[in-house]
Amino acid sequence: MSSFIAAFVVLLAFFVLMSIGYIVKRKAVAGSCGGLGAVGIAKACDCDEPCDRRKAKMAKEQARLDKLNQDRII
Numbered sequence: 001m002s003s004f005i006a007a008f009v010v011l012l013a014f015f016v017l018m019s020i021g022y023i024v025k026r027k028a029v030a031g032s033c034g035g036l037g038a039v040g041i042a043k044a045c046d047c048d049e050p051c052d053r054r055k056a057k058m059a060k061e062q063a064r065l066d067k068l069n070q071d072r073i074i
Helices: 003-026 052-073
Strands: none
Touching: none
């Protein structure tokens, strides 16, 4: 039981230290590799032609934006 409590205290201490770091720096926790932008990929799907699912999703998003803009004009 004491090892569980010790592990919990250590984990809690890390959370507290990370919280203090976030409060001081106002910067979110980020990975060290830099993500896809570090290797020159601008987006997650780096295809020349989007797949059918992606096209449908893009069309749905565009229709939603058009409706929002139309509602603002009226």
